[in-house]
Amino acid sequence: MQPAHANQFEHALLKNYLLDHAYDEMFAGTDELHPHYEPLFERFASLPTDELQRRKHSAELSFLNQGITFTVYGRDEGKEHIFPYDLVPRIITAAEWATVERGLTQRLTALNMFLRDIYNEGRILADGIVPRELVYSCKHFRRQMVGLQVPRNVYVAICGTDLIRMENGEFVVLEDNLRVPSGVSYMLTNRRVMKRIFPHLFRSYNVRPIEQYTQLLLGTLRSLAPEGRPEPNIVLLSPGVFNSAYFEHAYLARQMGIELVEGRDLVTHDNIIYMRTTSGLRRVDVIYRRVDDDFIDPLAFRPDSILGVAGLFNAYRAGNVTLANAFGTGVADDKALYAYVPSIIKYYLSEEPVLQNVKTYLLTEPAAKQHVLQNLDKLVVKAVGESGGYGMLIGPQSTAAQREEFTRKIQAEPRNYIAQPTISFSRAPCLIGDDLEPRHVDLRPYILYGDKVNIVPGGLTRVALKQGSLVVNSSQGGGSKDTWVLTQ
Amino acid sequence: MLSRVADSLYWMSRYIERAEHVTRLLDVNLNLMLDESAVSADHRWQRLLQALGSPKDVEWTGDPYALTQTLSYDTEFKGSILSCVISARENARHVREQISTEQWHRLNSLYLEVTQPEMQANLDPEGILATSDQPTEFLQHVMEGVHQFQGVSDSTMSHGEGWQFIQVGRYIERAAATAVLLEAYHEDLWSHSDRIAEGNEYLEWMGLLRSATAFEAYCKVYTADVTPDRILEFLLLDEEFPHSVRFSIDTLQNALEAIHGEGGKSRAEPLRRLVGRLRASLNYSSVEEILHGDIVAYLRGIQFQCRGIHEMIYQLYIDYSIQAALAG
Numbered sequence: 001m002q003p004a005h006a007n008q009f010e011h012a013l014l015k016n017y018l019l020d021h022a023y024d025e026m027f028a029g030t031d032e033l034h035p036h037y038e039p040l041f042e043r044f045a046s047l048p049t050d051e052l053q054r055r056k057h058s059a060e061l062s063f064l065n066q067g068i069t070f071t072v073y074g075r076d077e078g079k080e081h082i083f084p085y086d087l088v089p090r091i092i093t094a095a096e097w098a099t100v101e102r103g104l105t106q107r108l109t110a111l112n113m114f115l116r117d118i119y120n121e122g123r124i125l126a127d128g129i130v131p132r133e134l135v136y137s138c139k140h141f142r143r144q145m146v147g148l149q150v151p152r153n154v155y156v157a158i159c160g161t162d163l164i165r166m167e168n169g170e171f172v173v174l175e176d177n178l179r180v181p182s183g184v185s186y187m188l189t190n191r192r193v194m195k196r197i198f199p200h201l202f203r204s205y206n207v208r209p210i211e212q213y214t215q216l217l218l219g220t221l222r223s224l225a226p227e228g229r230p231e232p233n234i235v236l237l238s239p240g241v242f243n244s245a246y247f248e249h250a251y252l253a254r255q256m257g258i259e260l261v262e263g264r265d266l267v268t269h270d271n272i273i274y275m276r277t278t279s280g281l282r283r284v285d286v287i288y289r290r291v292d293d294d295f296i297d298p299l300a301f302r303p304d305s306i307l308g309v310a311g312l313f314n315a316y317r318a319g320n321v322t323l324a325n326a327f328g329t330g331v332a333d334d335k336a337l338y339a340y341v342p343s344i345i346k347y348y349l350s351e352e353p354v355l356q357n358v359k360t361y362l363l364t365e366p367a368a369k370q371h372v373l374q375n376l377d378k379l380v381v382k383a384v385g386e387s388g389g390y391g392m393l394i395g396p397q398s399t400a401a402q403r404e405e406f407t408r409k410i411q412a413e414p415r416n417y418i419a420q421p422t423i424s425f426s427r428a429p430c431l432i433g434d435d436l437e438p439r440h441v442d443l444r445p446y447i448l449y450g451d452k453v454n455i456v457p458g459g460l461t462r463v464a465l466k467q468g469s470l471v472v473n474s475s476q477g478g479g480s481k482d483t484w485v486l487t488q
Numbered sequence: 489m490l491s492r493v494a495d496s497l498y499w500m501s502r503y504i505e506r507a508e509h510v511t512r513l514l515d516v517n518l519n520l521m522l523d524e525s526a527v528s529a530d531h532r533w534q535r536l537l538q539a540l541g542s543p544k545d546v547e548w549t550g551d552p553y554a555l556t557q558t559l560s561y562d563t564e565f566k567g568s569i570l571s572c573v574i575s576a577r578e579n580a581r582h583v584r585e586q587i588s589t590e591q592w593h594r595l596n597s598l599y600l601e602v603t604q605p606e607m608q609a610n611l612d613p614e615g616i617l618a619t620s621d622q623p624t625e626f627l628q629h630v631m632e633g634v635h636q637f638q639g640v641s642d643s644t645m646s647h648g649e650g651w652q653f654i655q656v657g658r659y660i661e662r663a664a665a666t667a668v669l670l671e672a673y674h675e676d677l678w679s680h681s682d683r684i685a686e687g688n689e690y691l692e693w694m695g696l697l698r699s700a701t702a703f704e705a706y707c708k709v710y711t712a713d714v715t716p717d718r719i720l721e722f723l724l725l726d727e728e729f730p731h732s733v734r735f736s737i738d739t740l741q742n743a744l745e746a747i748h749g750e751g752g753k754s755r756a757e758p759l760r761r762l763v764g765r766l767r768a769s770l771n772y773s774s775v776e777e778i779l780h781g782d783i784v785a786y787l788r789g790i791q792f793q794c795r796g797i798h799e800m801i802y803q804l805y806i807d808y809s810i811q812a813a814l815a816g
Binding site: 065130179240241250253259260261262264265270274275276277278279281300 | 489490492494570581582585589649667747750755805806808809812813
């Protein structure tokens with residue numbers, strides 16, 4: 001492994017900017033910047049330290065004033081905190097974005113075809129491309145969905161795919177989030193704040209706009225309305241104020257001008273869903289649901305759920321209401337199934353995948369399992385059905401006890417885990433204290449799939465703000481920054 | 489608007505109004521305690537409990553400080569100031585995106601202030617005695633917080649349906665509370681006619697007016713000549729004073745009319761009749777008639793009608809039966 005080394009720029013702002021083998025979003029070499037980062041660097045370098053701090057403070061204040069906050073439970077309950085925000089935007093060129101856009105469109109199209117197939121004829125299983133037992137043993141497979149027709153055959157209408165950049169600069173897919181992806185409100189508010197803090201810089205860059213996202217989302221939901229409902233009543237179903245993403249639910253509902261409802265606001269009668277309003281019951285046609293499958297209907301799924309609506313599944317089955325996303329989409333973002341996505345793309349589209357996967361070891365295969373158990377200290381192990389950085393072992397940063405624990409878990413339930421090499425994904429400049437320093441970043445673009453595929457140019461760039469950390473999740477010291485996709 | 493949202497706004501507002509009422513009654517009575525009075529301490533504190541609707545889990549044990557503690561901080565007792573602030577804030581939290589940021593900040597800060605342990609330590613007996621010529625810091629804090637909240641509610645929230653439900657909550661609570669307050673005082677004021685206030689008695693009557701923030705407003709209308717029938721007339725029938733029962737019911741009716749306008753008109757007929765009848769009775773009664781008749785029955789009638797209005801609001805807007813709604 002190449003050790004970290006200094007850059008050749010003699011600027012005070014960069015004195016702590018060490019380069020290593022990870023791809024750097026700003027530096028093309030030790031003495032050279034990527035051209036699209038040059039104006040940005042010059043602008044930052046031209047500002048005195050206290051001016052940078054002033055702008056950083058002003059950005060934070062702006063988040064607080066817009067109410068873009070999350071609540072911490074416990075002693076300080078009710079105090080609002082802001083999600084850490086980095087002032088330096090991440091820049092993606094038009095050419096890079098074109099590849100990403102093409103790859104994501106291809107991937108989501110194939111995954112929707114896959115979901116339709118496995119819940120209907122099951123051709124891909126019969127042809128032996130994807131093992132039957134892998135699909136049926138997935139805990140997110142919903143037997144109830146078998147044989148059910150969904151509007152426009154769209155199972156996943158809203159998707160947030162996690163991309164990372166390899167050492168050679170290539171974007172690869174780390175994870176598909178096909179259930180209830182979150183974070184889009186941060187993408188939108190980051191942009192709003194950035195435009196206020198660096199208006200001239202922003203203007204000089206010709207950044208493609210993302211503000212149309214909520215309108216596109218509304219259009220996507222409308223295009224999925226049941227037949228014969230030309231003026232559909234669309235609502236956003238939230239688990240309620242105790243959910244950590246509640247801010248986002250409220251934000252999106254407000255931006256789209258639709259009602260934010262909870263399970264207790266909805267009632268079912270004759271397989272039709274109504275919401276209870278002060279002027280009587282009002283029929284609901286499309287539900288953008290931010291409640292997991294398990295909790296959404298106590299009659300069809302977990303009977304102890306109090307967040308859901310009894311009878312919702314039957315209304316859905318009868319075609320009287322559309323859910324976005326559909327039930328049972330989690331089977332396609334299972335981390336073991338992930339290894340088959342390139343084959344799935346080839347099978348349905350007869351195309352080579354534009355975006356590659358990260359090498360993945362399936363622990364149900366004896367040879368792979370043995371290799372993984374012998375190299376636990378070098379690999380990352382993930383539980384297949386989890387998300388948000390839970391149930392993970394990062395080999396190089398683990399203790400012997402943790403590795404032992406994972407060995408036991410893997411032996412007991414090999415289907416439940418996968419392993420991947422530890423990837424040193426790309427790093428982007430961040431304002432840490434008074435200096436620019438590199439931190440690892442990923443990218444989550446948001447893909448909408450209704451009557452057509454829409455991807456707003458950009459996404460949420462998450463940053464592992466702790467030095468050397470590879471975990472970008474907000475629960476573990478992650479932050480975010482604005483993402484600029486350039487027009488040319 | 490969603491029924492759940494209307495429900496939360498309504499109760500947020502009622503709890504805030506209730507917190508204010510309890511705070512003011514405690515403040516006034518702690519102050520009165522400092523003067524010798526014709527009325528015994530026992531009688532006065534029992535009357536206070538009556539004025540709060542005789543809550544069944546609170547008893548007068550002879551210790552004013554213990555009672556003040558209970559009414560201020562006891563979270564077991566749902567009518568305590570602290571319980572009311574907590575409930576109001578909990579309701580606000582569930583409709584966080586429906587109210588303005590300023591409203592949320594004001595209410596949340598009040599909540600954070602009153603739930604601090606240091607704030608509660610303020611109210612030990614020595615604390616009250618030491619600052620005996622002023623209301624305690626706690627009560628003052630709550631009063632200011634509540635007033636600020638009501639101010640920002642009126643000035644920062646759109647006066648649409650949600651705000652009208654806040655009005656409904658505030659004024660139905662106020663009308664009922666004033667009626668209960670007057671009932672608690674009836675024996676002292678209106679059982680013997682032709683009484684003239686002397687010394688300590690005058691203090692008691694003033695206490696009643698101050699319990700409804702009415703002393704200054706009363707003086708503007710009737711001068712400092714305090715007589716029982718004028719007190720009754722003012723607190724019950726005054727057209728312009730915001731704590732009188734008549735004013736409360738007038739405002740309640742206006743808010744409900746605005747809400748009916750948003751929903752179906754014919755549905756609201758039964759509620760319109762209930763409120764209209766109560767309003768007419770307050771608008772066209774004279775104090776002589778009321779004094780001539782059974783005052784207690786009259787005041788209870790108001791409380792009873794307020795409960796009926798509350799139930800009808802629920803039946804129409806919040807908790808209506810699904811079957812009936814489908815049929816309609």
